[in-house]
Amino acid sequence: MTVKIQVNQQKIQVSSPIYTWAWDAQTDFFHLYDSENRLISRARHQPLIITTNDQAELQLPNRTFEIKDDRISITYHAEKSASHLTVSWLFKIDFISLEQLHYESSEAQDIIQIVYFPEIDGDSYKPSMYSHYAVVPGLCMSSSISPIVDLHSRLSVTTILGSGAMRGPGLTQQWGLPAHYFCTFNTSDQWNAIGAKKLQSGAACWGLAELPQGDFRLDIREIALSPVLNLRSDIWKHIKTPGTLKLGFSFLITFGTQYHEAIRNYYKILRREKIISPKNASLTQKKKDVLLSPQYNTWGVESSLAMKPEALTEEIVKDIFNKFQRSGMKARTFVIDDKWEGHYGELKHDETRFPQFESLLENICKQGFYIGLWAAFLRCQDPSTLGLDESNLLQTPEGKPLWLAHQTSRYGIFDVTQPIVQNVLSERATEFIRRYNPDLIKFDFGYELPSLDIAAPADLNWAGERLLQKGLEVVVGAMKQENPDLVIMYYGLSPLLIDYYDLHSPDDLVYCIGDYDLETNRRIFFSSLCGELGMPTYSSSGYDWESALDIWFDSAPSGTLGSLHCFDGDENSDNPTDEIIAKFNGLSAILRKQADFNTYPIDVKWQGGLRAGFSPSWERIEDDKTVLIALRTHRFDGKPAIKTYKDILDTDTMLVVASMTDSSIAESHRLGIVPFGDGVCTIKHITLHQTAKLIEHYFSGRQFETQVTCSNNKLQIALQQTRKNEILEWIEIIF
Numbered sequence: 178m179t180v181k182i183q184v185n186q187q188k189i190q191v192s193s194p195i196y197t198w199a200w201d202a203q204t205d206f207f208h209l210y211d212s213e214n215r216l217i218s219r220a221r222h223q224p225l226i227i228t229t230n231d232q233a234e235l236q237l238p239n240r241t242f243e244i245k246d247d248r249i250s251i252t253y254h255a256e257k258s259a260s261h262l263t264v265s266w267l268f269k270i271d272f273i274s275l276e277q278l279h280y281e282s283s284e285a286q287d288i289i290q291i292v293y294f295p296e297i298d299g300d301s302y303k304p305s306m307y308s309h310y311a312v313v314p315g316l317c318m319s320s321s322i323s324p325i326v327d328l329h330s331r332l333s334v335t336t337i338l339g340s341g342a343m344r345g346p347g348l349t350q351q352w353g354l355p356a357h358y359f360c361t362f363n364t365s366d367q368w369n370a371i372g373a374k375k376l377q378s379g380a381a382c383w384g385l386a387e388l389p390q391g392d393f394r395l396d397i398r399e400i401a402l403s404p405v406l407n408l409r410s411d412i413w414k415h416i417k418t419p420g421t422l423k424l425g426f427s428f429l430i431t432f433g434t435q436y437h438e439a440i441r442n443y444y445k446i447l448r449r450e451k452i453i454s455p456k457n458a459s460l461t462q463k464k465k466d467v468l469l470s471p472q473y474n475t476w477g478v479e480s481s482l483a484m485k486p487e488a489l490t491e492e493i494v495k496d497i498f499n500k501f502q503r504s505g506m507k508a509r510t511f512v513i514d515d516k517w518e519g520h521y522g523e524l525k526h527d528e529t530r531f532p533q534f535e536s537l538l539e540n541i542c543k544q545g546f547y548i549g550l551w552a553a554f555l556r557c558q559d560p561s562t563l564g565l566d567e568s569n570l571l572q573t574p575e576g577k578p579l580w581l582a583h584q585t586s587r588y589g590i591f592d593v594t595q596p597i598v599q600n601v602l603s604e605r606a607t608e609f610i611r612r613y614n615p616d617l618i619k620f621d622f623g624y625e626l627p628s629l630d631i632a633a634p635a636d637l638n639w640a641g642e643r644l645l646q647k648g649l650e651v652v653v654g655a656m657k658q659e660n661p662d663l664v665i666m667y668y669g670l671s672p673l674l675i676d677y678y679d680l681h682s683p684d685d686l687v688y689c690i691g692d693y694d695l696e697t698n699r700r701i702f703f704s705s706l707c708g709e710l711g712m713p714t715y716s717s718s719g720y721d722w723e724s725a726l727d728i729w730f731d732s733a734p735s736g737t738l739g740s741l742h743c744f745d746g747d748e749n750s751d752n753p754t755d756e757i758i759a760k761f762n763g764l765s766a767i768l769r770k771q772a773d774f775n776t777y778p779i780d781v782k783w784q785g786g787l788r789a790g791f792s793p794s795w796e797r798i799e800d801d802k803t804v805l806i807a808l809r810t811h812r813f814d815g816k817p818a819i820k821t822y823k824d825i826l827d828t829d830t831m832l833v834v835a836s837m838t839d840s841s842i843a844e845s846h847r848l849g850i851v852p853f854g855d856g857v858c859t860i861k862h863i864t865l866h867q868t869a870k871l872i873e874h875y876f877s878g879r880q881f882e883t884q885v886t887c888s889n890n891k892l893q894i895a896l897q898q899t900r901k902n903e904i905l906e907w908i909e910i911i912f
Contacts, residue, residue: 180268189242189249194271196381200251202240203691210381211432218361220294220306220379220401224254224264224425226279227371228286229411229584235863246730259283260418260466264794272446274386275428277581280420285408292396296632304396308361309368310784311402312436313338313395314670314703315355316770317348320692322698324354325789330399335405339393340645348686352624354700356670357642358384358443359395359404360436362783379432382439384451386672390416391641392628393426398880404428407641409629410660412574415637434752435783441706444672447708448659453672456679456711460772464662467510467547467616468679468772469713469737472764473501474619475550476514477741478719480687481649481748485585486516491531498541500744504753507729507762508740512549521588522557524609528764538613543658549666551579554606554652556581556588556622557779563605569598571632579632581625591779593648594636606655617664618656622648625670636853649677666715670704679705680736681714690748693719694727695813705735705776707739708797713772715739719745726853731799733764733833734795734807735776755904760851765833766874767849774799778809780818793818799833799851802841807833830896850908852896860892870911876904885910 181192197210200222223240239254250265260282267274278291295302311326316336326332334347337355360383363375383394383404392407396626406425410416416424417674431446433439447453455690460468478497479489495515517534519527526534538548550706560566563817565683570578572591578589591598626645633640657663666680683700686693697716704714706834716732717739718725729738737763778792793812797805802824809831821827825842826834829852843861850858859909866886871894873881881900898905 178270180270182247182249182268184244184671189244191249191268193268195271196265196273198268198273200242200249202242202251205240205245208821209839210432212370213380214381215365215376215378216363217378218306218308218363218907219627221296221568222251222264222294223263223299225290225292225295225397226262226278226280226288226424227292228288228574230284230286246853248550252693255436271442275426276432277423277427278425278788279421280418280424281421284418286418286477287414287812288408288416288418288422288424289411290390290408291406292403293405293425293837294401296399296401301447302403303399304401306403306761307401309364310362311395311397312360312790314700315351318351318685319349319688320696321696323786323790324703325784325786327786328397328398330400330786331398331400333398334676335394335396337393338395338404339642340624340669346628348789351700352622352668352685354668354670354683355389355624356703357673358382358440359402361402362437364683379434380439381435381438382431382433382443383428384429384431384440384443384447385673386429386447388642388646389426390638390643392630393642397409403616407629409633413629413633413637414642415640437702437706437781438779440703441709444706444709448673453675453710456675456772461662464664464679465772467662467664469768470509470547471507471738471761471768472510472512472549472617473506473508473714473740474514474551474717476512476551477718478743478745479514480720480741481743483747487527487530487585488581489516489530491533491537494531494537503764504542504744504758505755506740507763507765508738508757509545510547510549512617512619514551514619515553515621516586518551520558520562521553521586522559522591522605523562524552524605524736526555526613530689535613538615542671546584547616548614548617550613550620551621552609552623552796553617553625554602555591555593555648556586556589556625557591558586560589563601565598565601569595571627571634573632579723590632591648592634593644593651594634594639600652602651603655606652607659610656610659614660615663617666617680620653620667620678622663646674646677649674653677653726670707671712672707674708675712678712681712682717682739683714684717686717686719689719693721694724697724697792697814698731698792699726701731701735702778702790702792705795706776707774708772711773713737713774717741720750721749722753723747723749724751725757729761729764729796730807730831730833731792732773732854733768733835734797734805737768738765756898758905759904760853763851763874763905764878764908767801767833767837768853769805770796774804779822780812787802788814790814794822796822797835800839801834803843804835804841804845805835806842826858828856832858832860832896834858834860839889846912848910850894850910852898852905852908854896855898856896858894858896860894861888861890862887862892864912867912872909872911873900874906874909876906879903887912
């Protein structure tokens with residue numbers, strides 16, 4: 178099946194069962210419609226090439242087009258010069274590819290920026306791509322601004338859509354979520370009219386198909402937006418004419434009834450078209466165990482004690498580990514965070530503060546724990562200790578090394594495009610793995626990538642979004658060559674970097690005080706889709722105990738649990754209760770053991786800055802089978818949520834129920850339940866057995882066993898949080 182392309186004088190229309198795309202050569206506007214012919218977006222078509230030539234023509238009035246099979250090429254010709262610009266669209270049944278631009282000029286020009294869908298405004302531009310809503314997952318590090326943006330709010334910001342975040346323009350962005358896509362969807366013109374919701378369009382996801390040689394941004398203003406590629410050849414002199422250039426993005430545009438589905442289809446089409454490969458389905462059992470192991474991380478204690486990095490010592494880590502063990506929390510991986518290292522870049526422990534560091538790690542392993550180590554591999558405090566010098570760091574336009582600061586540390590960034598740096602980093606990374614033998618690496622860094630306005634590498638073929646890829650290739654490549662079972666955890670949703678990451682972390686919630694649980698839910702709302710690429714989400718936590726239960730509840734369907742908590746008190750001066758620790762243990766006991774899965778939000782609102790982008794409940798599917806349901810009885814605004822789901826589960830209290838085999842909940846011979854209140858739940862179960870064994874597992878280690886009757890393929894379970902002062906962790910049902 179192919180798309181249908183129709184030409185009527187100066188108008189072109191491309192139709193498929195999924196979308197309609199239309200372009201008018203006279204107005205140079207294109208429109209994008211969903212499967213029911215509802216407008217998703219409209220925009221002026223011609224890109225803007227911003228160059229150093231002050232006389233460059235902003236608008237190229239003469240345009241021609243060519244149609245060849247399922248590709249349409251639109252060429253803009255300059256009047257005053259011989260330059261021309263060609264934009265090509267490739268149309269498939271269920272997606273559109275907007276290909277790289279072809280730009281030719283006989284004049285000497287350095288390319289500064291490429292702006293998509295601009296409206297010329299005097300000697301500058303304003304964005305012209307109109308939709309009522311834009312979805313930008315990493316828009317803000319704080320929970321105060323929703324990633325579901327009503328463009329009519331006239332938010333005016335240039336935001337990063339790629340690897341760099343905090344040092345880019347605009348808002349202070351969440352380093353865990355900037356990704357290589359954004360979404361749009363639209364309302365009807367009669368927003369609040371009777372039945373207007375039915376006229377709301379489906380969504381389009383605009384995602385990169387490759388990493389560009391520049392900074393990927395989104396300019397939002399004037400009730401519109403424009404993707405922007407920042408190249409800054411005026412500084413670095415690497416992309417210039419005369420001649421013919423390939424410029425800009427290679428975009429995939431995918432569709433869905435709402436933006437979650439559109440993003441899901443972006444991931445699916447990237448896989449189907451072999452642009453990316455899913456994570457290796459044949460994971461070793463060791464790697465799978467580490468990947469899905471619940472974690473405890475020292476960073477929360479370091480924060481709670483307001484420690485300077487250099488104040489962390491071996492004795493403090495031992496004290497944290499001992500208190501973690503005494504708490505009864507059944508995490509399997511113990512992660513030592515910043516700053517066990519002496520100086521950034523050396524990948525060696527501080528021998529003064531950690532005189533017996535290797536013995537400490539060995540002792541923790543002997544007690545049955547996996548070891549995780551935090552490291553910011555691309556930071557360098559003193560290049561001379563590695564046989565390098567300042568020329569081996571990223572350089573500013575003035576030809577000086579870029580120096581950054583974090584708390585008490587001053588450091589530069591390795592220029593990973595230089596062969597000598599690659600050799601040093603590979604050797605260091607290999608020795609690091611051999612010496613410390615970690616099971617998991619908390620890879621920290623990407624958000625520190627500077628924009629091309631600030632610094633650049635020596636080899637500008639790896640500029641912009643490609644720089645992090647080169648760093649991962651060098652460092653992660655060396656570490657995984659030494660230990661193929663090593664798990665890399667990183668803050669990143671980009672599917673284009675999936676080869677290097679194994680586990681997604683929605684850290685850090687430091688700017689979300691009071692909203693730790695809500696913000697985690699919203700981040701998991703997006704990161705849960707990574708399970709379809711074979712990359713689960715690790716929950717981490719906030720910095721208080723109050724939000725922990727909701728965070729762990731939302732984490733269980735999409736991966737594994739984590740904790741940054743301090744056992745001596747939190748920012749509210751609260752301490753953990755046995756009831757809180759028991760829930761962590763209960764959820765840990767019933768976590769699914771697969772890394773490749775589909776997670777679907779339940780009872781979701783798709784509009785609204787306050788309600789959109791959250792999910793009160795979740796369904797997890799593996800091999801087309803419902804294997805876990807996490808159901809809240811109330812939404813986050815306090816309104817009742819659905820209490821019955823797919824005729825599988827009915828409950829009057831918040832709970833997680835999971836199959837503990839490869840079968841669905843309705844067919845598994847072993848189920849696990851973690852309730853978050855007293856009540857009753859009914860589970861559909863197809864079984865030949867009339868009774869089942871019910872085992873209640875308690876925090877004390879005791880168990881209480883009874884029989885439960887299965888009638889009419891229904892199993893009714895009474896849920897109690899305590900029995901004779903015993904605190905429940907989880908309920909096991911065996912048929």
